[in-house]
Amino acid sequence: MNKLMQYGWNMYWENKWNKEERSQHKPGRIIADHGQKYRIFTEEGEVWGEMSGKMQHTLQSKGIYPAVGDWVQLHMLEGEGRAIIHSIIDRKTSISRQKAGVKSAQEQLIAANVDVLFLVTSLNDDYNPRRMERYLIMAWNSGVNPVILLSKADLCDDAEMKAAEMELIAPGVPVHVVSALENMGKDAVTGYLKEGVTVALTGSSGCGKSTIVNWLAESIEQKTQGIREEDSRGRHTTTHRELFLLPQGGLMVDTPGMRELQLYDDDGGGWEQVFADIETIGERCRFTDCEHENEAGCAVLAAVLDGELDEKRLQNYRKTQRELQFQIKKEARTQRKVNRKDHSAKEPVRRKSAFWNSRISEE
Template sequence: MNNYLEKYGWSAEWQEFWQQSGMDQQLRKPARVIADHGQLQRLITAEGECWGRVSGRMRHDNLETGTLPAVGDWVAITGEPGEEAAIHGILSRKSRVSRQAAGSVTKEQLIAANVDTLLIVAALNHDFNLRRLERYIMMAWNGGVRPVIVLSKSDLCTDVEEKRAMVEGIAPGIEVLALSAAEDYGKASLEIYLQPGTTVALTGSSGSGKSTLVNWMMGRNVQLTQSVREDDSRGRHTTTHREMFVLPQGAVLIDTPGMRELNLWDEGNDGLSQAFGEIEQLAEACRFVDCSHTREAGCAVIEAIQNGSLEEKRLNNYLKMQKELQYQQRKEAVASKRRTATSKPPNSRKPKHARRVNDWEEA
């Protein structure tokens, strides 16, 4: 395997996954999705870059589950160098960054795959929002990704340390970095997470400065940037699709479009408990096992709010996200039953000569 794949994160571990995957390794070869343009994906292969498209068979087989390649995925392809490749399968993902897709249907929107560290970017301006940060932290934990919070535009803030302390209060055990690309401040603390062989992703709301950070880390302008409105610090989407860059530090970076809203998607990794660990620890001391932490007597969580050791807004956000995930799980359960019901053949009786057909297939 040559240097092209290794630059984009291929390792002995991924080589082992590939050998154990059951893929037809005589005909197919590994590649990584480095950009997503809808029907077409940009791939990196052992021979270099090429365009790729999901095969008709794979698309048909995944109509119900919607399991299609995302930026960061390792895939199995066929095709000659320089030609458009056909994507036939996806190696099992180590982690994912995803959210609930917009609309009434319960569906996952996969943002990036196989991410080691999620850099959650929040600008230190009028758009600073702790409740939004809690949602991004939970998105990371839900997908099995380590979150790191990056407080950008510190040159525009007069109380940086106070803001940092506020974030650390809602993100126990998570590294919080304050930096300024405009003043070239804080890059060394960020580069700790940009080691060769690792994959990092950037996420955050529009106008948080992600594209500026990409250019700063790359040492050159590779992403368009736009100024934010001065009256409300809101910005417009400058990144319109997901794309991967090889950083000078050796890591690969996935930049994602800014998000106006973040509806959570539960991957079953207990992200709520990790993001709100102190609340769940307090809940163990509640008088009732099924305490809702709203009005019950003997509630240790309410007591913590009353004595000032827990912020009421943080509890409210915890309860809101808990209900959101429970609602999503109920909808997914109903949708799963519906898919199972519609996938059953209309007539389950054995066809004539079934035994003869089976004997022929076994032979």
């Protein structure tokens, strides 16, 4: 298992591994997702893998598929450099969002078994604290430790001021100002890249994620593209998710840039963590069920008037709250449809008995 330890295998996964399957299957970690096929690292090196027919049938109804970072049970096809995936070992963490362009509640898994999530935003015209609040909700709900990276510091004259602004909206979350071009902040970032630790990067298109991967890997692991100067927006550079082993010993997952981040759920209480300051102020409201809209004695509205609270932050508080409430309702509707479909499939076909048929013919 020495080679697998480089890719994060440890006693936690050893205890999770199904001992009864050891004689038939071997563990591996998905390092790249190419749709129906996956690149997987095993004790024997890299192999191509695909799901067994049974696994595809089982997971299709649940809408859950293997993701980059997953540990899986494999049946190795000797001499072919291929393997069949039979199951996913229970995930430790999972980073997900609501799948874009889908009306029903549908989770899109970004990466699995991540320890640290770098939330990247560039210090150009695309800099947006409100967007970062959404990324923080996703991070806390995923069970990972978020770290904010303010990239392209060479393009900004007030980087430290913006870092202070980020620290205000994310108390306790590390914030680092970095520039790959000027080699700024590298020591702080590499401190997270310990052997066996999996780090993922996420952020909007063109924020510099692939450049950061190349900078830390000290090689051209990922292709990069420039941004559109007229709006500081980037083009999609990374087209699929991939996990890289870095020279520092850590592992890094690069993900395609997001045009928008639709929140999937709030099982981890991420929304309350991100807006803990508003929740604390809200404890001073006259009414315990105050919604901070136009109620008399609302301490939150008073805090906005006094300059204690940014009005835009309050607006995002309301917006993300409504979005998550809507998402919960949508997920419940989707689940009811699935339950009805399962019930219909299990409903026995009712046939008239031979006795009843004979009575009908006699009549």
